[in-house]
Amino acid sequence: MAFSEFRPLDEKSLIEYIKAVPALYSKLGNNLDDLKVQEVGDGNLNFVYIVVAPGGSFVIKQALPYIRCIGESWPMTKERAYFEAVALKEQGRLSPEHVPEVYHFDRTMSLIGMRYLEPPHIILRKGFIAGIEYPLLAEHMSEFMAKTLYFTSLLYRSTTEHKRDVAEFCGNVELCRHTAQVVFSDPYKVSQYNRWTSPHLDRDAEAVREDNVLKLEVAELKSKFCERAQAFIHGDLHTGSVMVTRESTQVIDPEFAFYGPMGFDIGAFVGNLILAFFAQDGHADQVNDRKVCPLF
Amino acid sequence: MAFSEFRPLDEKSLIEYIKAVPALYSKLGNNLDDLKVQEVGDGNLNFVYIVVAPGGSFVIKQALPYIRCIGESWPMTKERAYFEAVALKEQGRLSPEHVPEVYHFDRTMSLIGMRYLEPPHIILRKGFIAGIEYPLLAEHMSEFMAKTLYFTSLLYRSTTEHKRDVAEFCGNVELCRHTAQVVFSDPYKVSQYNRWTSPHLDRDAEAVREDNVLKLEVAELKSKFCERAQAFIHGDLHTGSVMVTRESTQVIDPEFAFYGPMGFDIGAFVGNLILAFFAQDGHADQVNDRKVCPLF
Missing domain, CATH: 3.90.1200.10 (Aminoglycoside phosphotransferase (APH), C-terminal lobe)
Known part of the structure; x- marks a missing residue:
């Protein structure tokens, strides 16, 4: 499943998305059995999903074209996901021990896949x-x-x-x-x-x-x-x-x-x-x- | 005469160039009779030609890919002509009485045609x-x-x-x-x-x-x-x-x-x-x- 246009994901379509992206699917050992997806909506700006399977885990962060905690009344470019992905990679290159690794970035979907910072983080x-x-x-x-x-x-x-x-x-x-x-x-x-x-x-x-x-x-x-x-x-x-x-x-x-x-x-x-x-x-x-x- | 590649002009090829560019040719009343072209090589960086005919006048400034007064040992991008043209237009918009008008800009040729500041300037x-x-x-x-x-x-x-x-x-x-x-x-x-x-x-x-x-x-x-x-x-x-x-x-x-x-x-x-x-x-x-x- 490839998207030629931006589309906000939900927990169901996210699973289809993961299956179509080798960089993500392989992180789960190419196996979606016993997959757990949890939206952790405590962020102010974005949707963040924790994806955990027996074979591995990651986090998916998707930017919507407004500020989540305020709503559509405060629009904000979803291109911020692009700048975040570039920043994570650059800061990760300079200080790898203190920045989570980026596994995947999709500019059309304003979506970043990155290391899940597991508990007790x-x-x-x-x-x-x-x-x-x-x-x-x-x-x-x-x-x-x-x-x-x-x-x-x-x-x-x-x-x-x-x-x-x-x-x-x-x-x-x-x-x-x-x-x-x-x-x-x-x-x-x-x-x-x-x-x-x-x-x-x-x-x-x-x-x-x-x-x-x-x-x-x-x-x-x-x-x-x-x-x-x-x-x-x-x-x-x-x-x-x-x-x-x-x-x-x-x-x-x-x-x-x-x-x-x-x-x-x-x-x-x-x-x-x-x-x-x-x-x-x-x-x-x-x-x-x-x-x-x-x-x- | 259109150039698809950069070429340094001299006094002879400059005249052919002018003839092919309506924005310049018309400034001379579309007439090259009694044309005078003078290279005023007191600049440090560029070639500057004063072009005067009975019907009108202008200056042509061409940037070469090095600093003129030092020579090819100090290379310098000829794209500086692009930034100069943009700057002349912007400063001319903001302070028209104190900036010469730009008549023509050719990015390929790194060439600007602008008002001749006649004597006693x-x-x-x-x-x-x-x-x-x-x-x-x-x-x-x-x-x-x-x-x-x-x-x-x-x-x-x-x-x-x-x-x-x-x-x-x-x-x-x-x-x-x-x-x-x-x-x-x-x-x-x-x-x-x-x-x-x-x-x-x-x-x-x-x-x-x-x-x-x-x-x-x-x-x-x-x-x-x-x-x-x-x-x-x-x-x-x-x-x-x-x-x-x-x-x-x-x-x-x-x-x-x-x-x-x-x-x-x-x-x-x-x-x-x-x-x-x-x-x-x-x-x-x-x-x-x-x-x-x-x-x-």
Whole structure:
């Protein structure tokens, strides 16, 4: 079964699709007996299926032409799957131990087949909320960031390679615009999709909206985000884009990747660590009082 | 006569070429009688022909696949003519009074036909050396820079338009690399094409090469030049890229154009004004002692 046009898959048509694609079918030992397909709809943007058979496993991620968690009212190019596939391959080449392998990419179907990060891998944010410590996390994430940022910057590459890839990822403009809006614009004004714990944080949200010095600083950062093609950045490197066990750290979901300022990745990740640290109190219970929890 | 392959023209084949191109031929009133063709080989990079007939005139500029003033030992893509033509049209759209009109572009032949800036237009640098004052120059150049830089920046344009054009001009990488080398690297080290008044300035040149604080500052500027796609810059805006009369100011030769930091254009032009100012002493004579010459 080959598709000449984009078609959203469901659990049934997905099985037909797998059967027609040797790169996927062979990962299951060419045998669909006792196949289990599970849609894990906790993503914000895409449909994600976990496919497990006795002979093997993988994950299928399909992008639809809108943001899943908001609906068709916020359209978003399904070409983001193309940029995600290129990013996964490039980051995987530079930091293979911390990026899941891509088995298959279908541009027409906006579909990526990649390694299933089996249990006990969980999303890092959930691990932090559960109070789990990750002794290797700092080393792994430093390695991922150092390798993917340094080796795609002009500190390492020729201007020819650099400008070629900058040009290609200029095509990911829709997702960059989304980031610019939700990171550098919306939080500082009244905006439809803003959310905070109300009424407890109403005054804090208002204080942010009225801080003109802060807004000038943020405008400066926004212009760097839009203009400075320093290195190939992940673009969405928060604790929801990392899956972990105590031994393994895997960076996923680079659909927002483009050539931008290194500080955007580094700052987003460190900022999320700080948020997780200060949220520990709120997750304390009798089993784990979180008083001596370094986390990372 | 149509060319399916690139061929360098000479004064004779140029006439055949003009005859076959209505956009050029009509500019001469479709009449080649009393035609005058003059190659004005004072450019560093290209061949430039002034074509004048009783019925009209234009300039033909053809790029060869190397730097003319150095020779075939320094190859340079003739696709620079494409980027120059696009830049002339874009800057001409934004600042029509200060950019010569493009009549014809032939990508295969790397050839641009454009308005002939008739006498008394001269290269601004030569005007400064002759001690001529240009009372409207500051206003004209400010207008050219303000319009071409502001209207191509994210202060005015959408991110979609901006990234589309950034991507296109990533293709002009060879000329950007040339600028990076001759502006940000060569002057600070021993390098083949460096030139200064020797032995008078030997100590000054050496002082520049040994100033590590300066070199760090320049490295920072170089990285902004290569990374920051702030606006569509001319890329070579010195007093040799401007033709003037007392009433008219025309900016030419934008083959180094790309999306870079605005400060590169502004700084290059102001820097050249400062050089011209301090060079006045050296050009003084009995007719013009240059003591009360503001120039601009």
